Amino acid sequence: MKLQDSNIAFIGAGNMTEAIVRGLLDAGEVEAGRICVSDVDPGRRALFSESIGVEALEDNRAAAESADAVLLAVKPQILGSVLEELSGSPVEDKLVISIAAGVRTRTIEEGLRARTRVVRVMPNTPALIGRGAAAYAAGRAATEADTAFAAAVMQSVGVAVPMGEEALDAVTALSGSGPAYVFYLLEAMLDAAKTMGLPDPESRKLALATVKGAADLMGESGEDAAVLRARVTSPGGTTEAALGELERAGVKDAVIRAMHAAEQRSKELAGDG
Ligand SMILES: NC(=O)C1=CN([C@@H]2O[C@H](COP(=O)(O)OP(=O)(O)OC[C@H]3O[C@@H](n4cnc5c(N)ncnc54)[C@H](OP(=O)(O)O)[C@@H]3O)[C@@H](O)[C@H]2O)C=CC1
Numbered sequence: 001m002k003l004q005d006s007n008i009a010f011i012g013a014g015n016m017t018e019a020i021v022r023g024l025l026d027a028g029e030v031e032a033g034r035i036c037v038s039d040v041d042p043g044r045r046a047l048f049s050e051s052i053g054v055e056a057l058e059d060n061r062a063a064a065e066s067a068d069a070v071l072l073a074v075k076p077q078i079l080g081s082v083l084e085e086l087s088g089s090p091v092e093d094k095l096v097i098s099i100a101a102g103v104r105t106r107t108i109e110e111g112l113r114a115r116t117r118v119v120r121v122m123p124n125t126p127a128l129i130g131r132g133a134a135a136y137a138a139g140r141a142a143t144e145a146d147t148a149f150a151a152a153v154m155q156s157v158g159v160a161v162p163m164g165e166e167a168l169d170a171v172t173a174l175s176g177s178g179p180a181y182v183f184y185l186l187e188a189m190l191d192a193a194k195t196m197g198l199p200d201p202e203s204r205k206l207a208l209a210t211v212k213g214a215a216d217l218m219g220e221s222g223e224d225a226a227v228l229r230a231r232v233t234s235p236g237g238t239t240e241a242a243l244g245e246l247e248r249a250g251v252k253d254a255v256i257r258a259m260h261a262a263e264q265r266s267k268e269l270a271g272d273g
């Protein structure tokens with residue numbers, strides 16, 4: 001099954017579906033006519049049909065039945081009811097890709113059929129601009145072609161790496177939730193810049209270039225974060241003063257605790273926390 005020749009249905013047309021669909025369309029990987037979404041919210045359906053230009057239905061079964069691959073993108077807490085709705089339909093014989101945090105491929109197989117081909121993916125929202133980071137793992141009945149298809153969807157909106165399913169809770173904590181940690185840091189940096197009297201548009205430009213530049217420097221140099229941090233930190237200088245505050249406030253430990261909390265929450269959403 002080739003990505004360009006396939007019809008994809010997204011069940012749940014929320015933030016993550018919007019990021020992936022807009023990312024796929026912008027990348028020119030899939031024609032709008034091959035994408036259908038379904039959602040309970042008329043406002044979301046209107047956004048997809050009117051602004052994004054793809055079919056948007058209220059009926060999950062109808063959306064899924066006309067597709068070659070069905071991407072489950074509702075909240076983990078309501079995935080069970082959506083699986084009930086889809087069970088006994090032709091969806092059970094299609095490739096099912098789930099992006100729901102925590103929910104195991106086995107749970108989806110049990111909700112549909114043991115031989116339903118399931119691939120679980122953990123994406124993130126920068127997929128919207130083709131800069132997503134995703135990891136994926138195959139269920140018991142998924143073929144290599146199925147895994148390749150899910151990988152192709154995610155690679156067309158960013159980087160995608162295969163992982164054992166047992167790693168996906170940790171991946172969720174790292175890259176699934178990760179953009180929020182960076183936005184949190186940016187919020188704080190920009191709040192501080194404002195209190196120092198810096199003008200908004202310039203602060204935003206400088207802060208974004210700093211975060212992107214630091215990430216790219218680490219990627220291109222291949223150096224560890226600690227080495228690059230040391231190169232910024234002149235003895236007795238400004239960075240040392242700043243990092244001292246971060247250390248005293250226990251920020252590094254808090255980030256570590258935050259990621260463990262996200263991983264734990266992913267396990268709880270799976271029902272085995
Ligand atoms: N946002 C992110 O960064 C990431 C999200 N994910 C996963 O993606 C999934 C979706 O997350 P996200 O897009 O943020 O969530 P959203 O809440 O933005 O989107 C879910 C959408 O599904 C709708 N919905 C609710 N019930 C049904 C139903 N029975 N049938 C069809 N649609 C329904 C919701 O409507 P309403 O709001 O009215 O309930 C909402 O529009 C989650 O499982 C999450 O774990 C994974 C990685 C990253």
Ligand SMILES: O=C(O)[C@@H]1CCC=N1
Nearest residue numbers: 101172175176177178
């Ligand atoms: O917060 C969440 O549960 C989802 C999964 C990863 C990012 N957003």
